[in-house]
Amino acid sequence: MEVxxxxxxxxxxxxxxxxxxxxxxxxxxxxxxxAGIFIFGFALICLQKITGSIETLGDYLSVSPVYIRILxxxxxxxxxxxxASCICKDAGYQAIASQIELLxxxxxxxxxxxxxxxxxxxxxxxxxx
Numbered sequence: 208m209e210v211x212x213x214x215x216x217x218x219x220x221x222x223x224x225x226x227x228x229x230x231x232x233x234x235x236x237x238x239x240x241x242a243g244i245f246i247f248g249f250a251l252i253c254l255q256k257i258t259g260s261i262e263t264l265g266d267y268l269s270v271s272p273v274y275i276r277i278l279x280x281x282x283x284x285x286x287x288x289x290x291a292s293c294i295c296k297d298a299g300y301q302a303i304a305s306q307i308e309l310l311x312x313x314x315x316x317x318x319x320x321x322x323x324x325x326x327x328x329x330x331x332x333x334x335x336x
Contacts, residue, residue, distance in 0.1 A: 220242030239297050243293070292308050
């Protein structure tokens with residue numbers, strides 16, 4: 208049900224922002240950012256449900272909780288960076304949006320290093336070296 212509410216809110220905000228662009232352009236960006244934050248709130252509700260489900264799956268698969276937390280953090284970083292980047296692009300600041308995307312990608316690589324190290328250790332152990 209949240210998806211329908213968010214979609215209707217997004218469409219209404221886009222139509223209002225489009226109208227305001229010709230009347231008061233400065234309000235158009237504010238409406239866009241406000242709608243984005245509102246929809247982000249709906250996304251957080253969904254993310255909380257997903258987090259619980261992933262933790263339950265991790266218990267069944269006997270995966271270390273550290274890896275599950277890394278996966279959830281990486282997902283959160285990707286979503287937040289994409290959200291911020293889209294807001295910057297809508298405001299006409301493509302260079303800042305690109306920098307946010309780059310920072311997100313680098314942060315994801317840094318956060319995934321423990322998983323990569325564990326994988327390399329397991330491969331080395333498997334090969335008997």
